[in-house]
Amino acid sequence: MRIINIIGHSNSGKTTMITKLVPLLAGVASVATIKHMGHHIWELPKGKDTTVHFEGGAVATTGIDAEKAVMSLRTMDVYEILDFYAWKGYEYAVVEGFKEEGFSCVVLGDLAAKNVVMRDANAEEVFAMRDMFEVYVPKKR
Structure with a gap:
């Protein structure tokens, strides 16, 4: 699974980028997303x-209807979620935020970052370069 991390200051267009990138990726592969909720x-x-x-103490709960499943987990560890996505066999994880983790990234705006693959690119450019992003190796826990 490749991680495409989109980072930038607030209101830099991260969510807009992701809403355009996900359908492009989904046309050729399975895609999952993670958003850092911040405050x-x-x-x-x-x-x-x-x-x-x-609220009763379950570590995870899942509601399933005719169209989707919605899961709530007690973990706040991005790596546990990435491990789950990798285990499920998803081909791309598009991550918004988590700039401190150092994933290979697209930076929107003037944010200082490490492991930068592209800066101020549009969704089509990121899609074209999708194989330049790191392959995630699940952690053994």
Whole structure:
């Protein structure tokens, strides 16, 4: 699985880039995404069964309907999520944020970063260079 990390300051166009890049990648491979939420807390829906399970101490809860599954996990470790994606056989993980991890990245704007593959590229350019991004090797835990 290759990691394509999109980083930049707030309002630099990271999410816009990802919304354009994911369909391009999905046309040729399986794609999963991870977003660093920063200071934004994702609220679980109050009173719903999966929320009650989670609040009761479950380490993971999953709700499944006719179209999708939604999972809540207690982990905040990006590597555990990447390990899961790799285990599932996904071919690309598009990651927004986590600049401190040093994944090979596309930088939007003037942010200082290491392991930069491209700067201020558009989605089509990133797609064309997708094989230049690092292959993730799952951690043995």
